[in-house]
Amino acid sequence: MRRGLLLLLLLACASVLAQGGSSAPLEATAKQQPAELLLGVFGNASRFKQLTGQRSTVRHVILGWDQGHTWGKRLPVLLNTLRPVPMVGFGTSKGWPNKREAITPAGIAAGKGDDFLIALNRAIAGFGGLVYLRPLAEMNGHWNVYCAFNHNGSSRGPAYSTATFKKAFARIYLIAHGGPDVSAQLKRLGLPTVSAELAENPELRVIWNPQGYGAPDIPANSAQAYYPGDRYVDVVGNDLYDQGFKAEWEDAEKLYDAHPSKPYAFPEWGLWGVDDPAFVERMARFVRMHKRVELIAYYDSKPGSTWDLGSKPRSLAAYRRLITTLGQ
Numbered sequence: 001m002r003r004g005l006l007l008l009l010l011l012a013c014a015s016v017l018a019q020g021g022s023s024a025p026l027e028a029t030a031k032q033q034p035a036e037l038l039l040g041v042f043g044n045a046s047r048f049k050q051l052t053g054q055r056s057t058v059r060h061v062i063l064g065w066d067q068g069h070t071w072g073k074r075l076p077v078l079l080n081t082l083r084p085v086p087m088v089g090f091g092t093s094k095g096w097p098n099k100r101e102a103i104t105p106a107g108i109a110a111g112k113g114d115d116f117l118i119a120l121n122r123a124i125a126g127f128g129g130l131v132y133l134r135p136l137a138e139m140n141g142h143w144n145v146y147c148a149f150n151h152n153g154s155s156r157g158p159a160y161s162t163a164t165f166k167k168a169f170a171r172i173y174l175i176a177h178g179g180p181d182v183s184a185q186l187k188r189l190g191l192p193t194v195s196a197e198l199a200e201n202p203e204l205r206v207i208w209n210p211q212g213y214g215a216p217d218i219p220a221n222s223a224q225a226y227y228p229g230d231r232y233v234d235v236v237g238n239d240l241y242d243q244g245f246k247a248e249w250e251d252a253e254k255l256y257d258a259h260p261s262k263p264y265a266f267p268e269w270g271l272w273g274v275d276d277p278a279f280v281e282r283m284a285r286f287v288r289m290h291k292r293v294e295l296i297a298y299y300d301s302k303p304g305s306t307w308d309l310g311s312k313p314r315s316l317a318a319y320r321r322l323i324t325t326l327g328q
Contacts, residue, residue, distance in 0.1 A: 034130070037287065039327035040087060040297030042268065048301035051309055051316060054324045058132065060087040060267065060297045064095040065102040066116045068123070075123035079131065086127070087207075087267060087297060088120075089134035092146045101145045105136075106159035108168035111192040117175040118196050124176065125199030132295070134267055135172045137209040138239060139165060140221050148225075153216045162220070166228040167191060173206050173232040209237030209267055212251025223255055230261060235294065239268040242279035249282060256290055265295035270307040277318035284322035296323075 040058025041048045048056060059082035067090070068075035079086050094102040103113050124131050138144055142151045146168075148160045158164060171191055174182050178198035186193050208228065214221035227233070236259045238252050256264050271279060287293045298319075300307050309316045 034294050037293065037326050038085065038295045039323070040085075040267075040295060041301050042297060042299045043301035043305075045301070047303065048298070048309075051301070052319050052324050054319075054327065056297075057327070058085045058087050058295060058297055059083070060089070060299070062089040062091070062134075065090060065092050065113070066094070069116045069119040075119055076126050079123055079127045083129075085130050085132065087132035087134060087295075089137050089209075089267070091136060091144060099145055104159040105146050105161075105164045105168040109164055109171055109191060111171070111194070114175065114194060114196070117172060118194070118198065121176050121178045121198050121201065124201045124204050125178070130203045130205070131201075132205050132207055132235070132267075133172075133176055134207045134209055134237065136165070136169065137207075137237070137267065138211050139226050140210045140214040140223055142215055147221070149214075149216055149218070149221045151216060153218050153221075162225040165226050169208065169226075169228040170232040173228070176206060177201050177204055205234040206232075207235045207237040207265060207267055208233040209239065209265075210255070212238050212240070212248050212255045224258060227259075230259075233259075233262060235265050236262045237265040237267045239299075240266055240283075241268075241270055241272045241299075242274055242276050243272040244274040244276070249286070252286065256292070262292070263294045264290060264292045265297075266293075267295065267297050268299040269296060270299040271309070271312055271315055273306045275312035275315050277314045280315050280318040280322060284326065287326060296326075298323075 038057045039054050040060050041056045042060040045056040045059055048054060061078070061082060068078050092101055092103050094100045107113060120133070136146050139146055141147055142149060146160065146165065148156055148162050148165060150156060167189060170189055171186065174185050175194060175198060179200040182198055183193035210223035210226055212223060214223065236255060238255050240248065240252055269283060283296065287296060302308060303310060309319060
């Protein structure tokens with residue numbers, strides 16, 4: 001079904017071009033859903049294939065702020081190690097997963113992190129293919145320094161407010177996607193413009209990735225409180241883990257239903273120290289029943305980790321039977 005719809009869309013676009021039309025928005029091209037479900041993994045894809053038989057199209061990595069620009073492996077090199085499809089997450093700490101904050105959401109919105117964002121824009125352009133960018137994920141979780149709230153529900157102040165977060169996310173989206181109109185769009189948002197020339201990245205897909213429920217679980221810290229608007233989101237994501245008690249499938253359903261025009265993804269999902277094949281079965285069923293799901297990426301493949309399927313024989317068997325086959 002997805003393959004057929006995509007083919008019809010491509011044929012329609014070709015017809016417009018053949019007639020000399022040039023009004024089809026580039027934004028629409030950037031937001032086309034992949035024809036098939038993409039499977040991914042955080043960590044060693046080769047080991048994960050040995051375990052599960054999965055050919056991981058998407059290779060997931062999480063960077064610290066400015067990593068690949070002023071420190072660490074250069075971004076163009078890094079992206080090439082993540083072929084065929086990189087998924088690059090990043091937060092605001094100087095190094096992941098430590099909490100030494102490098103920049104606030106207010107700093108990003110004000111343009112103080114533009115050098116890093118411009119470097120990402122250019123690296124993505126040089127990659128020349130589909131790239132997922134996953135900025136400031138799980139923003140409604142208090143363990144992330146860019147969350148608007150502390151564990152006890154108290155505010156972290158205006159530099160971290162949900163309104164500030166939305167401006168920061170929109171800035172990341174616009175600079176990463178690039179093109180000639182970025183400064184005009186930033187100006188309309190009341191944000192500083194960019195003087196650098198930005199490459200246009202039509203194959204980039206930016207994932208807005210809260211948790212389905214907030215921690216703290218208060219209305220002001222809900223996922224929707226951080227939503228920057230459809231214009232600045234390509235894919236809605238949700239992280240879902242089984243920790244030996246009720247996984248939050250109801251919240252996953254609500255997040256899916258809240259954004260009917262957007263593709264959906266599970267950029268992180270996994271078994272947190274438990275061997276529970278029913279959770280794997282539930283994920284396979286969710287994907288089959290929700291046709292806008294375009295990506296699920298298991299976390300993670302490191303031997304001996306809390307989430308390693310190598311130590312979960314019943315779940316591993318279910319994964320091979322039900323998940324690996326989804327990508328074939």
